[in-house]
Amino acid sequence: MGTVDSTLTGARANQRALQESIKRLIVERGLTAGSPMPPERELIEELAVSRHPLREAMKALEALGIVDIRHGHGTYVGSVSLSGFEAGLTFHSALSARGDLGAIRDLLEVRQVLETGLAPRVLAAYDDIDVAGLTEAVETMEAAAANDRYEPDADWRFHETIYKPLGNKLVLDLLQVFWRVFRSLDAQLPSDEYTPAVNASWHRAILDALIRRDEPGLIAAIDDHFRGIRARVSG
Structure with missing residues (x-):
């Protein structure tokens, strides 16, 4: 035994x-x-x-x-499932949202490290990325932002489209878990400087750097995205 x-x-x-x-x-x-x-x-x-x-x-x-x-x-x-992991993260993040926000900051840091670390691989897989799909997702977010609306489906579609060509299902599953957990807390977090227009601009900057195949610019744009999100939970 x-x-x-x-x-x-x-x-x-x-x-x-x-x-x-x-x-x-x-x-x-x-x-x-x-x-x-x-x-x-x-x-x-x-x-x-x-x-x-x-x-x-x-x-x-x-x-x-x-x-x-x-x-x-x-x-x-069984097959790989992150449902229990997601449930635990959601629960502890919800507790954190009512406390010092520390668990949420930790979650964002892990996601940021993962996404910036993948930037070189994303550029290496550029020819397999659906750039038209990414552009459509950003334009959808921008159009909604003009009416002060946020488009969560377009937001996730943007991230999924970037990382799908890497062929790593676990990476996609992890990113979706992180995205869904944070999304579930969105209404509970401070949002004075966080607007749909600002969110759309972060994604536009990532897209522009990707199209230029500019690795330092892509990493900087991803960092700016997370720096803006972290500002909401810096208390």
């Missing part, structure tokens, strides 16, 4: 060890996302456990996205 955390005792320790054994079995058998798990009877015999603790362990692993229990069809290895 492997090494058990000494701070856990009894049933909790056994359950933790069982979950680790199931994860190790998945790895050692070379199972991948979507692969069917061995039948329950086989797992009971191989792991030397009874049905109830095995089912409890499977439920716990399902909550983590490690397995996918499809009632009436069987249990499968």
